[in-house]
Amino acid sequence: MEFPAVDIFVTTADPVLEPPIITVNTVLSLMALDYPANKLGCYISDDGCSALTLFALNEALKFAKIWIPFCKRYDVQVRAPFMYFSTPPHLHSSTQFLNDWETLKVEYEKLEGKIKEAEENRNGWNEEIGIDLAAFSNINTKHHPTIIKTLWENKEVSDELPHLIYISREKSLKHHHHYKAGAMNVLTRVSGVLTNAPYILNVDCDMFVNNPQVVLHAMCVFLNSKYDLEDIGYVQTPQCFYDGLKDDPFGNQLVVVFEYFGRGIMGLQGPFYGGTGCFHRRKVLYAQFPHHTAYFLNGKASEQELIKTFGYSKTFTKSATYAFKDDQNTSGYPPKGLFNTNNLDAANHVAGCGYEISTTWGSKIGWIYGSTSEDVLTGLVIQTRGWRSIFLALNPPAFLGCAPSQLVASLNQQKRWATGFLQVLFNKHCPIFGTLFGKLQWRQCAAYLWMLTWGLRSIPELSYALLPAYCLITNSSFFPTVSTIHITTFF
Ligand SMILES: O=c1ccn([C@@H]2O[C@H](COP(=O)(O)OP(=O)(O)O[C@H]3O[C@H](CO)[C@@H](O)[C@H](O)[C@H]3O)[C@@H](O)[C@H]2O)c(=O)[nH]1
Ligand SMILES: [Mn+2]
Incomplete structure (x- = not known):
């Protein structure tokens, strides 16, 4: 059987908070995955519109x-070079390996040095770098046209490098850009017109691949029809961290949520979508229902309806219709010569900030808008359509990321999540409606409610934690004492 193609999305938003060397490591680890390279397309969305990020890539x-x-010759496990070179090579390795290891380490240090130099000396690195950065000169990062650069195109060679595409979507002060959800929708459309893979993997820029076989494992889940897995909409790997503080003082290593809760709801409709380390079927993001014949594929939809759903690009609509096909290996879309002018023009068109106006992007299809926790909301909408999900906990863990190590950063992150959860709770996609009017199982609904009320629960939980201290200080008791009048009269 032929391997299905997978489009990989990496999002980055700020070259200062998310240094390009981190993004570069994530991208290198993804490009080195154990999977035929001609089946992988790696798309990087840069909401920071940074020439430095493009230069680094x-x-x-x-x-x-x-x-x-x-990596492939020596079957390296950790393919993010910064992590790989943080430990010395195995003592009993062959001389050939030790020589190669040393050469690669020197080359990686050179790469690090070049990026650092570029960072410190922002104006002096425009010459002789082999890439045109003119589009970035005097750019306003909040208001600029789309920049798409095909850094590498794989010409159907399985043991070469996967496609590598840089995208900084159009930004305008007049349009809401919807943060990460907006970036993901642009990536979905741009990849749709270029490679249109039936599966999508998305990772945050600070989450590198720690298990290079992860795509193979995920594809086994999707393709294994023996266990009636056709209704699997997405496959979520747990979020694990390489730099977590001992004993997780800020609780941001998400142990409860992924280790216990994630595994627990596997017995129901499956884990929530956690925003990173997740594989989706493309058609699931285009609002397909499980076990349904695709409406758009059968030619029943009028042109007007197609435009209303997917937007004005004919190339994109064609690619979207094709994405509903079960057997996508037959000839059709995309045509050969993926990165031809016509497709690149279409990519620029669909990355425009006005493209989604009067379409269903963000309301029915793609990543759903309306919450800063767009991931949980999007997963909930998918499960409300009846899809199940699978928790893929590999050993070694599939991806490793970094968690904030400072109190203030952790609090900000948790405030964002808690707010985002409440936005999901008080939304038309609320799990209660999902159970009443959709296909969300009621126990799955209860699990979502437990998670979405996490922020609200902080009030009783905090009171409970403070009460003993309060009683000790004021020498009072919150349980009735034996001398209390009710108890003495009882006896
Ligand atoms: O306007 C934006 C804002 C963020 N991002 C990217 O989104 C990702 C997640 O953002 P971050 O600020 O790092 O949030 P975290 O709290 O670390 O991320 C968790 O929580 C988010 C929801 O709040 C999910 O989207 C993430 O996948 C999940 O890992 C990063 O790759 C960012 O580069 C964008 O692309 N555009
Ligand atoms: Mn992050």
């Missing part, structure tokens, strides 16, 4: 040409 691409063969 282009330099990383040069390094990838030696890094990927090295």
Whole structure:
């Protein structure tokens, strides 16, 4: 059987808070996945519209040409070079390996050095770098046209590098950009017109691949029809962290949510969508229902309806219709020569900030708008349509990321999640409606309610935690004492 294609989305938003060297490591680890390279397309969305990020990616691409063969030849497990080179090589390795290891380490340090230099000396690195950065000169990061650069195109060679595409979507002060959800929808459309893979993997820029076989495992889940898995909409890996503080003082390593809750709801409709380390079927993001014949595929939808759903791009609509096909290996869309001018023009068109106006993007299809926890909301909408999800906990863990190590950053992150959860709770997609009017199982609804009320629960939980201290200080008791009048009269 042929391997299905997978489009990989990486989002980055701020070159200061998310340094390009981190993004570069994530991208290198993804490009080196154990999967035929001609079946992978790696798309990077840069909401920071940073020339530095593009420069770093282009330099990383040069390094990838030696890094990927090295990883595959020696079956390296951790394919993010910063992590791999943080420990010395195995003492009993062959001389050939030790020499290669040393060469690669030196090359990686050169790459790091170049990016650092570029960071410190922002104006002096425009010459001789092999990529045109003119589009970034005097750019306003909040108001600028789309920039798409095809850094690498794989010409159908399975042991080469996967496609590598940089996208900074159009921004305008007049349009809401919907943060990460907006970026994900642009990535969905741009990849739709270029490679249109039936499966999508998305990772945050600070989550590198720690188990290079993860795509193979995920595809086993999707393709294994023996256990009636056709109604699996997405496959979520748990979020694990490499730099977590001991004993997790801020609770941001999400142990309860992923280790216990995530596994627990596997017995119901499956885990919630956690925003990173997750594989979706493309058609699920296009509002397909499980076990239904696709409405758009059968030619029943009028042109007007197609435009209303997917937007004005004919190329995109064609690709979307094709995405509903079960057997996508037959000839059809996309045509050969993926990165031709016509498709690149279409990519620029669908990345425009006005493209979604009067369409169902963000309300019915793609990543759903209306909450800062767009991930949970999007997963909930998918499960309300009747899809199940699978929790894929591999050993070693599939991805490793970094968690905030400071109190204030952790509090901000948790405030954002708690607010986002409440936005989901008081939304038309609320799980209670999902059970009443959709296909969300009622126990799954209860599980969602437990999670979405997390922020509200802080009030009784805090009171409960403070009460003993209060009683000790004021020498009072919150349980009735034996001398209390009710108890004495009882006896
Ligand atoms: O306007 C934006 C804002 C954020 N991002 C990206 O979104 C990702 C997540 O944002 P971050 O600020 O790092 O949030 P975290 O709290 O670390 O992320 C968790 O929570 C988010 C929801 O709040 C989910 O989207 C993430 O997948 C999940 O890992 C990062 O890759 C960002 O680069 C964008 O692309 N555009
Ligand atoms: Mn993050």
